Amino acid sequence: MQSYSRGPKGAIVRKTIGEAFLETANRFGERIALISGHQNVSLTWGEYAHHAQRVAAGLRALGMHPGDRVGVWATNCAEWPILQFGCALAGVVLVNVNPANRSHELSFVLRKSRMRALFLHTHGRHSNYKSILEESRAGQTLALEHVIYLDSPQWDDFLRDPDGITANPDPDEPANIQYTSGTTGQSKGVLLTHVNLVNNARFFAEYMRLTEEDRVCVPVPMFQ
Numbered sequence: 001m002q003s004y005s006r007g008p009k010g011a012i013v014r015k016t017i018g019e020a021f022l023e024t025a026n027r028f029g030e031r032i033a034l035i036s037g038h039q040n041v042s043l044t045w046g047e048y049a050h051h052a053q054r055v056a057a058g059l060r061a062l063g064m065h066p067g068d069r070v071g072v073w074a075t076n077c078a079e080w081p082i083l084q085f086g087c088a089l090a091g092v093v094l095v096n097v098n099p100a101n102r103s104h105e106l107s108f109v110l111r112k113s114r115m116r117a118l119f120l121h122t123h124g125r126h127s128n129y130k131s132i133l134e135e136s137r138a139g140q141t142l143a144l145e146h147v148i149y150l151d152s153p154q155w156d157d158f159l160r161d162p163d164g165i166t167a168n169p170d171p172d173e174p175a176n177i178q179y180t181s182g183t184t185g186q187s188k189g190v191l192l193t194h195v196n197l198v199n200n201a202r203f204f205a206e207y208m209r210l211t212e213e214d215r216v217c218v219p220v221p222m223f224q
Contacts, residue, residue, distance in 0.1 A: 120133065
């Protein structure tokens with residue numbers, strides 16, 4: 001709980017997302033960590049960490065460096081949180097892109113975020129993402145170098161075996177850029193730091209009295 005006059009209730013843990021993630025995976029390696037029902041995917045913490053480390057190694061193979069921005073533009077899927085933690089392990093900033101964005105909105109996010117890579121599906125239930133991306137890039141000089149489609153062989157080609165490299169960003173450095181809804185104007189990019197996200201999760205779990213025995217359903221879009 002947070003008070004503007006007294007600050008947070010409880011000590012702030014100064015860890016990166018990657019540190020907290022790997023500590024949890026080491027403690028509970030055989031427990032179920034992630035289930036994506038519509039994809040028939042179920043991962044233990046050990047498997048989850050391995051996949052995230054493959055993403056981190058893949059990002060380094062693309063030439064991504066700590067502090068670079070990488071976007072994910074997708075509806076909920078197992079690859080989404082794997083990318084979240086893979087980026088954290090690589091020290092890369094993940095840019096969350098609203099899957100409802102049209103070409104002019106995506107064009108704005110691509111330009112302002114300066115992302116160097118974007119992960120997406122070719123099609124969704126209501127959108128042709130590949131077509132929208134092509135429209136949004138037209139006539140612009142962007143930092144975007146790599147486009148990787150999650151529903152194509154590109155995803156498997158991108159992944160690499162874990163390389164043993166660990167990024168050590170300062171916990172106060174950004175981990176995510178979250179774009180606001182833009183209902184009263186252009187979307188704003190909000191920087192969320194490692195220490196911010198780690199402690200939000202901690203306080204949420206403590207307030208809800210969650211333990212390693214519990215499961216949490218996430219019905220809302222992950223980009224939020």
